[in-house]
Amino acid sequence: xxxxxxxxxxxxxxxxxxxxxxxxxxxxxxxxxxxxxxxxxxxxxxxxxxxxxxxxxxxxxxxxxxxxxxxxxxxxxxxxxxxxxxxxxxxxxxxxxxxxxxxxxxxxxxxxxxxxxxxxxxxxxxxxxxxxxxxxxxxxxxxxxxxxxxxxxxxxxxxxx
Amino acid sequence: xxxxxxxxxxxxxxxxxxxxxxxxxxxxxxxxxxxxxxxxxxxxxxxxxxxxxxxxxxxxxxxxxxxxxxxxxxxxxxxxxxxxxxxxxxxxxxxxxxxxxxxxxxxxxxxxxxxxxxxxxxxxxxxxxxxxxxxxxxxxxxxxxxxxxxxxxxxxxxxxx
DNA sequence: TCTTGTTTTGTTATAGTATAACGGAACATT
DNA sequence: AATGTTCCGTTATACTATAACAAAACAAGA
Ligand SMILES: [Zn+2]
Ligand SMILES: [Zn+2]
Ligand SMILES: [Zn+2]
Ligand SMILES: [Zn+2]
Numbered sequence: 001x002x003x004x005x006x007x008x009x010x011x012x013x014x015x016x017x018x019x020x021x022x023x024x025x026x027x028x029x030x031x032x033x034x035x036x037x038x039x040x041x042x043x044x045x046x047x048x049x050x051x052x053x054x055x056x057x058x059x060x061x062x063x064x065x066x067x068x069x070x071x072x073x074x075x076x077x078x079x080x081x082x083x084x085x086x087x088x089x090x091x092x093x094x095x096x097x098x099x100x101x102x103x104x105x106x107x108x109x110x111x112x113x114x115x116x117x118x119x120x121x122x123x124x125x126x127x128x129x130x131x132x133x134x135x136x137x138x139x140x141x142x143x144x145x146x147x148x149x150x151x152x153x154x155x156x157x158x159x160x161x
Numbered sequence: 162x163x164x165x166x167x168x169x170x171x172x173x174x175x176x177x178x179x180x181x182x183x184x185x186x187x188x189x190x191x192x193x194x195x196x197x198x199x200x201x202x203x204x205x206x207x208x209x210x211x212x213x214x215x216x217x218x219x220x221x222x223x224x225x226x227x228x229x230x231x232x233x234x235x236x237x238x239x240x241x242x243x244x245x246x247x248x249x250x251x252x253x254x255x256x257x258x259x260x261x262x263x264x265x266x267x268x269x270x271x272x273x274x275x276x277x278x279x280x281x282x283x284x285x286x287x288x289x290x291x292x293x294x295x296x297x298x299x300x301x302x303x304x305x306x307x308x309x310x311x312x313x314x315x316x317x318x319x320x321x322x
Numbered sequence: 323t324c325t326t327g328t329t330t331t332g333t334t335a336t337a338g339t340a341t342a343a344c345g346g347a348a349c350a351t352t
Numbered sequence: 353a354a355t356g357t358t359c360c361g362t363t364a365t366a367c368t369a370t371a372a373c374a375a376a377a378c379a380a381g382a
Contacts, residue, residue, distance in 0.1 A: 334374105
């Protein structure tokens, strides 16, 4: 499973990650009586197939190849749906999307993004999230949504250098 | 001064904030032997005049009015310069820019953005920043830059409701 | 099955954000 | 004045995202 424990592990069997993510998505949608349509399923799979966050326009050609309409609204609608269900996250600094490894449970993730190889992993950030929420609260600000994104150098790229 | 202490204070004399920010910018550039050209100075002033984060294309008309060229590269160059010097920050979730109230000292800020009135304030987030840095480090990830952005409801808008 | 209301998708157009590339002007230094 | 550097003007274009409306697919009751 593509979880925090194997963050930045390059040698794992990623097809396993993908399959599990797709299974979870299917059961999650079923449980919520939502339709994981072919387009949505394909978009989710494409996002998962990349360890790098994927831009919306990088997804379009694959949709076309699969015989679907491939105009921007198609992919953005699918991404909107997947985001609403917590199946993918959007990384604002990159205008790109990445699959969430634990879409079922409420969680607060931060993204560690490598400047060199462009991989990104979602790490738990509950503690930081709580801290920020408290500090904001002290200023009278009610937190509804947080985005924590970190640029830097991943262990693999450090080793290479 | 438009600092954390008066975050979300609507009734302060903002012209004071602006003047102080401009003074600081001038001395900071002088100290660094950099040129705070008329365009850069105007862009910084425009950003400061708004309590809401300002999009690049919202700045262009004012540049035109002031007699400058007003094509996108003009404002993006100025914003790039101001960002590099820490005089403004970019808020990724909004594609918008906001003046930094303490550009001289190294600091880690997070942005509290109100969904209702669109104001944003920069609050100190050193503690959260350190926490995240440590957690990333534990995964072998070297942090170079962090972005913490918080959406929610500011005290003024809560009072109104 | 037929009807009807709802959700999803196709399609076209357009809005919004950001950068590439190159020439010319302004500036600083000698 | 000559020279190298930085900054700006200008045009074009890339990239990201949404509006609007029609057609199709689906779900559920009559
Ligand atoms: Zn997640
Ligand atoms: Zn890397
Ligand atoms: Zn700042
Ligand atoms: Zn507000």
